[in-house]
Each structure stands twice: as C-alpha cells, then as structure tokens.
Amino acid sequence: MARLxxxxxxxxxxxxxxxxSRGAQGELSKGFVEALKAIVGSPQVSTAPAVLxxxxxxxxxxxxxxxxxxxxxxxxxxxxxxxxxxxxxxxxIIPFGTGTGLEGGVCAVQGGVCVNLTRMDRILALNTExxxxxxxxxxTRKTLNTYLRDSGLWFPVDPGADASLCGMAATGASGTNAxxxxxxxDNVLNLEVVLPxxxxxxxxxxxxxxxxxxxxxNLTGLFxxxxxxxxxxxxxxxxxxxxxxxxxxxxxxxxxxxxAVDSTVHILQAAVPVARIEFLDDVMMDACNKYxxxxxxxxxxxxxxxxxxxxxxxxxxxxxxxxxRHNGALHFSWAKEAEERSxxxxxRHNAWYSALALRPGSKGYSTDVCVPIxxxxxxxxxxxxxxxxxxxxxxxxxxxxxxxxxxxxxxxPEDPEELRRVEAFAKQLGRRALALHGTxxxxxxIGLGKRQLLQEEVGDVGVETMRQLKATLDPRGLMNPxxxx
Numbered sequence: 001m002a003r004l005x006x007x008x009x010x011x012x013x014x015x016x017x018x019x020x021s022r023g024a025q026g027e028l029s030k031g032f033v034e035a036l037k038a039i040v041g042s043p044q045v046s047t048a049p050a051v052l053x054x055x056x057x058x059x060x061x062x063x064x065x066x067x068x069x070x071x072x073x074x075x076x077x078x079x080x081x082x083x084x085x086x087x088x089x090x091x092x093i094i095p096f097g098t099g100t101g102l103e104g105g106v107c108a109v110q111g112g113v114c115v116n117l118t119r120m121d122r123i124l125a126l127n128t129e130x131x132x133x134x135x136x137x138x139x140t141r142k143t144l145n146t147y148l149r150d151s152g153l154w155f156p157v158d159p160g161a162d163a164s165l166c167g168m169a170a171t172g173a174s175g176t177n178a179x180x181x182x183x184x185x186d187n188v189l190n191l192e193v194v195l196p197x198x199x200x201x202x203x204x205x206x207x208x209x210x211x212x213x214x215x216x217x218n219l220t221g222l223f224x225x226x227x228x229x230x231x232x233x234x235x236x237x238x239x240x241x242x243x244x245x246x247x248x249x250x251x252x253x254x255x256x257x258x259x260a261v262d263s264t265v266h267i268l269q270a271a272v273p274v275a276r277i278e279f280l281d282d283v284m285m286d287a288c289n290k291y292x293x294x295x296x297x298x299x300x301x302x303x304x305x306x307x308x309x310x311x312x313x314x315x316x317x318x319x320x321x322x323x324x325r326h327n328g329a330l331h332f333s334w335a336k337e338a339e340e341r342s343x344x345x346x347x348r349h350n351a352w353y354s355a356l357a358l359r360p361g362s363k364g365y366s367t368d369v370c371v372p373i374x375x376x377x378x379x380x381x382x383x384x385x386x387x388x389x390x391x392x393x394x395x396x397x398x399x400x401x402x403x404x405x406x407x408x409x410x411x412x413p414e415d416p417e418e419l420r421r422v423e424a425f426a427k428q429l430g431r432r433a434l435a436l437h438g439t440x441x442x443x444x445x446i447g448l449g450k451r452q453l454l455q456e457e458v459g460d461v462g463v464e465t466m467r468q469l470k471a472t473l474d475p476r477g478l479m480n481p482x483x484x485x
Contacts, residue, residue: 103447
C-alpha cells in the first residue's frame, strides 16, 4: 500500500480516493478480486505468487516487479470491463503478451493488474485480395505465417522471438526483414484499442483497412510503439506481402568489423534489393557455432537473404559478392535449400541464448541503437573498441541493413562494479548514437531504462508533448505506469 500511495503522491493522482481496492499489505482487496472474477470467470484470475512472479519480468535485466493479480480476458468486451473496473478503483493496468520484451515493459512498478491477452488468439479476418489480416493479441507471428502458408502471402516483420503481433505493434518491433519490408509502423493499418477508462477505439475507423489516408491525425501511429502506456490493443489489422517466388541466403566473412560494415553500406548504395542483411561479430559467430553446432568461420560475418525470381537472385548474388570481395571478404557462400536456410536463420535468431551460453549464470543486457547508414561503420568500430576497453564480455549483432545493431552484454547481477560498467557502456553507446543523428532505440523501446536518453533525443518540448498526450488519454496515470515517460 505504501509504495502505491507514494507513487500517487508523486504524480498527483487519485485526489480524494487513494487505492481503496487494496488491503493493508498492498494486496488487492478480496472484493476487487471477486469483481475481476465476475468479469472473466474464476479460472481466468490468479493471485498465486508463482504466477505473479512469472508476469513481473521479461527477458531484460530489470528486476522482477510482480503485479497483484493476473487476468486472462477472452474478448474485447471483457478487456473493456476490466479496464473500467481498474480505472474506477485507481488500480494500475499492465498489458502482457508473450513476455519477450527487453526493456522491462511488463514490470509492475506500482503493482496492479496484469492483463494477459494470450487467450485472445483468433485470426478474425483474412482478405487475400487486399493483402490484409485481422488478428487478436494472442496470435504470434509464427502462428500467423503457418496459417498463411497456402495463401501465397506472409507477414515479414520478424524480431526473432515468436512474439505476439499486437505486442509487436505496442513496442514498434521490427527485426531481420525490416530493410526490405519495413517495421511494424509500416505494416499496421488499424488497431482496436481499449482506452484506460474502458472505451473502445478503432484508430482508423471500425472495419477499415485502406492503404493510405489523409483523414485527421494518425491515431494508429500514435499507438504503435506506445508500449502499453496509452491503452490495451485487442486487435490489429496488418498489411501482408506476397511470398517470394525464390529465396537464397548467403554468408560472407570479413577480416574486420570495418570491412563487413563497409560492405553493408556499399550493397545498399548499389540498390541491391536485399531482404535481410545481418551482422555478427567474431565473438557472436563463435557463440553461434557452439550453441547451434555449426562450423562457420569465426570472424565478423554478414548473413544475407535475397527474394525474387531466379534471374533476379542470380544478379543480386553476383553484385553482392563482387562488392564483398572488393572489401576484402574472406569467403562468400550461398544456399537455396530450405533446410540450410532454416539452420542459418535459426542460429541468428538464437543469438541471444547463444551469447548467454558463453557465460553460464550470467544475465544479458542488449543495447539497441540505430544510426543513419553512413555513420554505421564509425559507431560499430567504436563500440567494438569500447567493449574491449570496458572489460565487458559481449557480442555485437544487428540488423545493419537499416542501421540498427545490438551489443549483447553479459553481466553478473550480483557484481555491482560490473553492473556499473555495463550501465556506463550502454549509456555511452546511446549518446554516441544521438551524436551521430541516430536514436537510442531502434526496436526494443524505452521501457524502464532509457527515459533519460529519450529526453536527450527528442528534447524538452518533445517529452512535454508526449506527457500531454499521455495525460489526455490516461489522466490518472494508470496505464503501464513508469514506462517511457
């Protein structure tokens, strides 16, 4: 109770009310929990400590901060009723998808109710002629693409983890295919959102899925990347793409980080329509070899993928190999077979766990900066030097085709001095990106740890404008409090 009242005082919230739904020990009152059960059913509500702990953290280093209850609504109407109840009683609301975030976005910093949306898992509508699909928040990207397998279409945004699609919208996710197909911001056409007080909003109008519009403010864009601080997404209308006729993957090892990143820039400048272009440094390649039982050269390496017709692919491969060898590539090899392609990308998607396996018992922290393509060689070379100078065990991996890369830093959470070095490195890297006209987060979001960097990135007026938007939609500050702002 005390921490909630302190938070209320800090934010100036809940005048004359307090947390009337919470008991003396900071737990939700029995009456409030019974009211939740009346909305969603008793089996869909839990206050068990193990369940609360499971929902109090994501994949990040941020400490577990469990909610006071978890609910599993099964319809948008139930979500609306839960939100209205919480808002009336001054109880924080924390949306939860698959829990694969990396910035502490699901931590219940003021307690409250975690709304787990995974049991809303229907694909509501597929329109193959218009290349659109409507999904509920429990549908993951792999589930959707399995469903689309015989349609000739696919959804290409691929952050690695089998994340929920509405969670991906909430965090503005992207991933390995962004260089060709864009991020979630480019592929969300409409959202159904339960606002903090329980009202239902369709950001582009109910049932609409047009490709472009000049009608008023871009409400869809407002909620994409809002990290659960403005509302709960209960359905998303997504843009689909034709499945490629043919696909080829290539790997190319280089003598240095500089040579690999120079090749990336030159391939893009040559207008080669590469679908994926991923970078892994020598430490990351060694980790992937060990974890995924591979035998690639331990050197800075590019993973590339090309989509198109057979003739187009041959030309794309030829030009990419020519550019890579001009930059000193040690080898350039390619494969068309689905099994080999799957093995390669499975190794890339397992990079997080491969890095953690380098130091058993450690925790991982992933940086997430993004800079203009022309500044990529400069910042990545500097990041590699800073890793060595900081005496931090870490790898570099990234979606270099759009200027976004990650340093996966391994740390003993019980070692304060090492934690300090990791934090200092991450802040320094974020500020280097800002100095190069980039951003402190390309895809993971702000969450708990980057609020100061956001202030430095968008300035006082930018943050104040965001606060005004937040206050308009969530005047009591109950939607995922403590995140972003």
